[in-house]
Amino acid sequence: xxxxxxxxxxxxxxxxxxxxxxxxxxxxxxxxxxxxxxxxxxxxxxxxxxxxxxxxxxxxxxxxxxxxxxxxxxxxxxxxxxxxxxxxxxxxxxxxxxxxxxxxxxxxxxxxxxxxxxxxxxxxxxxxxxxxxxxxxxxxxxxxxxxxxxxxxxxxxxxxxxxxxxxxxxxxxxxxxxxxxxxxxxxxxx
Amino acid sequence: xxxxxxxxxxxxxxxxxxxxxxxxxxxxxxxxxxxxxxxxxxxxxxxxxxxxxxxxxxxxxxxxxxxxxxxxxxxxxxxxxxxxxxxxxxxxxxxxxxxxxxxxxxxxxxxxxxxxxxxxxxxxxxxxxxxxxxxxxxxxxxxxxxxxxxxxxxxxxxxxxxxxxxxxxxxxxxxxxxxxxxxxxxxxxxxxxxxxx
Numbered sequence: 294x295x296x297x298x299x300x301x302x303x304x305x306x307x308x309x310x311x312x313x314x315x316x317x318x319x320x321x322x323x324x325x326x327x328x329x330x331x332x333x334x335x336x337x338x339x340x341x342x343x344x345x346x347x348x349x350x351x352x353x354x355x356x357x358x359x360x361x362x363x364x365x366x367x368x369x370x371x372x373x374x375x376x377x378x379x380x381x382x383x384x385x386x387x388x389x390x391x392x393x394x395x396x397x398x399x400x401x402x403x404x405x406x407x408x409x410x411x412x413x414x415x416x417x418x419x420x421x422x423x424x425x426x427x428x429x430x431x432x433x434x435x436x437x438x439x440x441x442x443x444x445x446x447x448x449x450x451x452x453x454x455x456x457x458x459x460x461x462x463x464x465x466x467x468x469x470x471x472x473x474x475x476x477x478x479x480x481x482x483x
Numbered sequence: 484x485x486x487x488x489x490x491x492x493x494x495x496x497x498x499x500x501x502x503x504x505x506x507x508x509x510x511x512x513x514x515x516x517x518x519x520x521x522x523x524x525x526x527x528x529x530x531x532x533x534x535x536x537x538x539x540x541x542x543x544x545x546x547x548x549x550x551x552x553x554x555x556x557x558x559x560x561x562x563x564x565x566x567x568x569x570x571x572x573x574x575x576x577x578x579x580x581x582x583x584x585x586x587x588x589x590x591x592x593x594x595x596x597x598x599x600x601x602x603x604x605x606x607x608x609x610x611x612x613x614x615x616x617x618x619x620x621x622x623x624x625x626x627x628x629x630x631x632x633x634x635x636x637x638x639x640x641x642x643x644x645x646x647x648x649x650x651x652x653x654x655x656x657x658x659x660x661x662x663x664x665x666x667x668x669x670x671x672x673x674x675x676x677x678x679x680x
Binding site for chain 1: 526527528529530531532533535537538539540541542543544545546547548549550552556558562564566573576578579581582623657659662664665666667668669670671672673674675676677678679680
């Protein structure tokens with residue numbers, strides 16, 4: 294204390310200035326909220342989504358058209374479905390309600406349809422065997438899951454429509470002149 | 484002769500010094516006979532490290548609705564003074580609005596491989612009523628992007644002070660939640676910030 298008193302006597306302004314500096318420094322330290330810190334960062338996480346589009350080789354066209362079918366006769370057609378997006382997609386085949394003329398007996402309930410996945414038509418080796426995805430009456434088909442298509446995957450589907458022969462003479466006469474039409478839709482979902 | 488102003492200033496300084504010494508109760512520290520050799524002052528440390536060297540945790544490409552990716556990181560506190568931990572990120576890109584981020588706090592024993600969630604056990608506490616250990620669940624685009632707005636570990640209402648040697652693991656899961664995000668991209672940086680309390 295005596296040293297401080299001597300300093301004060303010699304130069305009160307210097308002591309006052311020094312005290313102000315000390316008080317100012319203390320104020321900065323208390324008021325700044327300063328602390329120690331350390332960060333751990335994981336930068337550059339990346340995310341990208343794919344696109345999901347498809348092409349249909351018979352878009353807005355009939356896969357098959359048959360006329361003058363007789364009992365025992367059949368007709369077939371094919372369609373190529375390609376996943377043209379960058380993401381894989383789940384493909385589904387559905388149909389509309391058949392329009393039969395006459396409504397009864399309905400030809401769509403008589404005709405049978407066999408739909409076969411023939412795989413990629415460009416495949417030349419180790420190709421998967423054709424797989425039947427539906428076999429039944431035209432009218433009886435519900436939604437059919439065609440599985441997951443990888444990006445760029447192409448599948449050819451063959452549709453074979455048959456007019457079953459009842460086997461009895463004149464047994465199918467009620468279908469003479471009958472017709473039916475139906476729309477098939479391929480849907481891709483992510 | 485000193486001026487009147489100088490005298491008054493001297494009195495004021497004396498009063499300030501007196502008040503300071505009195506209020507801190509350290510008057511005896513100025514006793515000429517006291518001896519305290521070997522006094523030293525050392526600062527504490529705050530050190531937070533992870534098991535993945537700061538590498539990216541998550542990567543998702545060609546995603547479609549429902550696609551998901553999960554990764555874990557384990558952080559260890561090596562400081563000598565207690566610290567709070569906050570979590571925030573930098574997020575960009577339109578896809579972030581179609582990605583759900585879930586951050587789950589838990590533990591992994593030992594030293595797991597980078598990004599590995601093997602052995603991850605979520606905290607039993609349901610911090611947000613969104614599942615055991617979940618400390619964030621929402622769109623990636625809504626994740627806090629600054630230290631000031633950061634998530635407080637594990638919650639702002641129950642902040643935990645990390646002590647030396649304390650470790651916690653975090654599981655990050657990102658899921659695409661809408662097909663509307665097709666053909667988009669996003670990026671995210673995640674930061675865990677420890678600060679002394």
